[in-house]
Amino acid sequence: MLETLRKSATGWVAKIFIGLLVISFAVWGIADIFRGYGTTTVATVGETEVPVEIFRTTYNRELRQLGQRLRRPVTAQEAAAVGLPQQVLSRLVNEATLNEEARRLKLGLSDEKLAETIRSDPNLQGLNGKFDRNRLQDLLFSLGMNEAYYLAEQRRLSMRQQLAGGIGGGFRAPDAYLEAINQYVNEERTISYIALPASAVGEIPDPSDDDLKTYYEANKADFRAPEYRKLTVISVDPEAVADPKSVKEADIQQTYETSEAYFTPEKRFIRQIVFQDDAAAQAAADRLQSGASFEDIAAERNLTATDTDLGLLGKSEVLDPAIAETAFSMAEPGTSGVIDGRFGTVIVNVKDIQPEQRKPLAEVRDQIALDIAVKLAEGEVLQMHDEIEDARAGGATLAEIAERFGLTARTIDAVDATGKDPEGNDVQLPIAQDLLQAAFDSDVGVENDPLQQTKGFVWYDIQGVTPARDRTLEEARDKVVAAWRAEELNQRLSAKVTELTDRLKGGTDLAAIAGEVGTEVKTAEGLKRNAPKDGIDSAIVAAAFRGPEGDIESVKLGDGSRVLLKVTAVAPPVFFAEAADMQQIREQLNAQIFGSVLAQYVTQIQERLGVTINQQAVASTLGLNDLR
Numbered sequence: 001m002l003e004t005l006r007k008s009a010t011g012w013v014a015k016i017f018i019g020l021l022v023i024s025f026a027v028w029g030i031a032d033i034f035r036g037y038g039t040t041t042v043a044t045v046g047e048t049e050v051p052v053e054i055f056r057t058t059y060n061r062e063l064r065q066l067g068q069r070l071r072r073p074v075t076a077q078e079a080a081a082v083g084l085p086q087q088v089l090s091r092l093v094n095e096a097t098l099n100e101e102a103r104r105l106k107l108g109l110s111d112e113k114l115a116e117t118i119r120s121d122p123n124l125q126g127l128n129g130k131f132d133r134n135r136l137q138d139l140l141f142s143l144g145m146n147e148a149y150y151l152a153e154q155r156r157l158s159m160r161q162q163l164a165g166g167i168g169g170g171f172r173a174p175d176a177y178l179e180a181i182n183q184y185v186n187e188e189r190t191i192s193y194i195a196l197p198a199s200a201v202g203e204i205p206d207p208s209d210d211d212l213k214t215y216y217e218a219n220k221a222d223f224r225a226p227e228y229r230k231l232t233v234i235s236v237d238p239e240a241v242a243d244p245k246s247v248k249e250a251d252i253q254q255t256y257e258t259s260e261a262y263f264t265p266e267k268r269f270i271r272q273i274v275f276q277d278d279a280a281a282q283a284a285a286d287r288l289q290s291g292a293s294f295e296d297i298a299a300e301r302n303l304t305a306t307d308t309d310l311g312l313l314g315k316s317e318v319l320d321p322a323i324a325e326t327a328f329s330m331a332e333p334g335t336s337g338v339i340d341g342r343f344g345t346v347i348v349n350v351k352d353i354q355p356e357q358r359k360p361l362a363e364v365r366d367q368i369a370l371d372i373a374v375k376l377a378e379g380e381v382l383q384m385h386d387e388i389e390d391a392r393a394g395g396a397t398l399a400e401i402a403e404r405f406g407l408t409a410r411t412i413d414a415v416d417a418t419g420k421d422p423e424g425n426d427v428q429l430p431i432a433q434d435l436l437q438a439a440f441d442s443d444v445g446v447e448n449d450p451l452q453q454t455k456g457f458v459w460y461d462i463q464g465v466t467p468a469r470d471r472t473l474e475e476a477r478d479k480v481v482a483a484w485r486a487e488e489l490n491q492r493l494s495a496k497v498t499e500l501t502d503r504l505k506g507g508t509d510l511a512a513i514a515g516e517v518g519t520e521v522k523t524a525e526g527l528k529r530n531a532p533k534d535g536i537d538s539a540i541v542a543a544a545f546r547g548p549e550g551d552i553e554s555v556k557l558g559d560g561s562r563v564l565l566k567v568t569a570v571a572p573p574v575f576f577a578e579a580a581d582m583q584q585i586r587e588q589l590n591a592q593i594f595g596s597v598l599a600q601y602v603t604q605i606q607e608r609l610g611v612t613i614n615q616q617a618v619a620s621t622l623g624l625n626d627l628r
Helices: 003-008 052-070 076-081 084-104 111-119 133-143 147-168 175-186 209-218 249-258 278-289 294-300 321-327 361-393 398-405 432-441 477-505 510-517 538-544 580-609 615-622
Strands: 041-045 048-051 188-196 228-236 267-275 309-314 334-341 344-354 410-415 451-453 456-466 522-527 552-556 562-571 611-613
Touching: 041 052, 041 084, 041 580, 041 615, 048 052, 048 084, 052 076, 052 084, 052 615, 076 084, 084 147, 084 580, 084 611, 084 615, 111 147, 133 147, 147 580, 175 580, 188 477, 188 510, 188 538, 209 477, 228 361, 228 398, 228 432, 249 361, 267 278, 267 294, 267 321, 278 294, 278 334, 278 344, 294 344, 321 334, 321 344, 361 398, 361 456, 398 456, 432 451, 432 456, 477 510, 477 552, 477 562, 510 562, 522 538, 538 552, 538 562
Parallel strands: none
Antiparallel strands: 041 048, 041 611, 188 522, 188 562, 228 410, 228 456, 267 309, 267 344, 334 344, 451 456, 552 562
């Protein structure tokens, strides 16, 4: 229910301030004033400063987290392109704003209360539920801050929470607001509908020459031929220069024997039953010795496969060393005796054994040779890059360079900016997007710098340019005829839909109309505004909620087809304000409204006190010239 609210919910007051204050409004450029206060401060709010070092540490932490999510390093330029520096600075300035207001109001926190707050933080508690200093040290290391700064920040955080509580503490969204949202989101409708087939408007005849010419002249730009470019391209990468035949047999054999790519280790399907005490485990072991099966013991303890199955695992994948050693020491499938596992006393069962497998050398030899050759060629590519550049500086053409170095120079007679040839087929190009952009930014006779691709380079020359032009009617005839037919069908369907809609509103039965146009009436039940329904286009759902029960609507779908529908039933949702799901939504509404009020409050403080951004210090810290 109300999925969009759930996705955007931030929780209530205590959840809004976790680490850094989260307020979704920008302060970048509020007072873009340069002051001569050096490079130790990136921003000031009233008398409160945001030090360069705090900005740098926070930014670097978020940059690392972004890289972890993308699973690759992120450059400062990439981070600036997505606005990361501005986001970090906005948060820090918003925090500084509330810190300044708390200072002005003389809010505070005793040392005892601060210590209690830190001790009660679940993130800093060990397995025994008590404060663990080691966890604090780990946290400080991950945040890149010392203990003194952490304590000071926790004190400031508490004061920000006091301010926030004073603004929105106890706020409760009214029942009427909640009921309106419930009505909007959970109202259900039933519709009867028909899909109008193209046959309903009869056969579309071929256009006359005059009709075709008129349509062509009115839509000539749609049939215009794009600009084409003739390219010569050389692609150099390890695959292009690798020589598998030069790889030694001994290297192939060694790679085969040591690489895991051609070897699948033994795996076993392992199950376990964990017991609370040794006596219960031994009693189960005795039952097994007497002929009971592992399944019998599991059933007696009301355990399902979800409780017992660890799955098909290699030895290194089993988290508990005792279980791994026991399971992989069995000569065949079966059940172990009692063992001391990491999480309790355990009986282990091996249900199935999947032996290790290795692909025959003859099957993978050529691939191994190619992989080795490609690896060896990586250094050659860099050397070849320098030699090719020297040859180009000496006046050699790409064709001459290709012949000299044993490469292939491809000539593409015509390709447009989207990578298609004049027939509309995709042209296969290395690093196509980068190459096409560079090629259409260049011109005939220009000596272009090589483009870098993964572990290699691409050289290209523009051999010719064919300007964009209007195709003649004869050149574009097939496409013009197809477009005219589509437009004619669209117009006829629109007219037919208008006619049928009027008849439905006049009292004609939908089933009768379905029979006339050769289709059938379908029914869709339980439609909700924001809940997708299998097989029902979202445009149909939207139309079903345009009017009251009995409403008749027509819908044009994305493929140009039409649908006629009638709302046959409207079911208002039950509303009980104290229901658990309603309370969850109320909490989310409370948080959203509170967040909006808090944003306005912070903005008002900033306007009153003034915010100064030292853009020069920010750019210097990040190693960028301009962030605005």
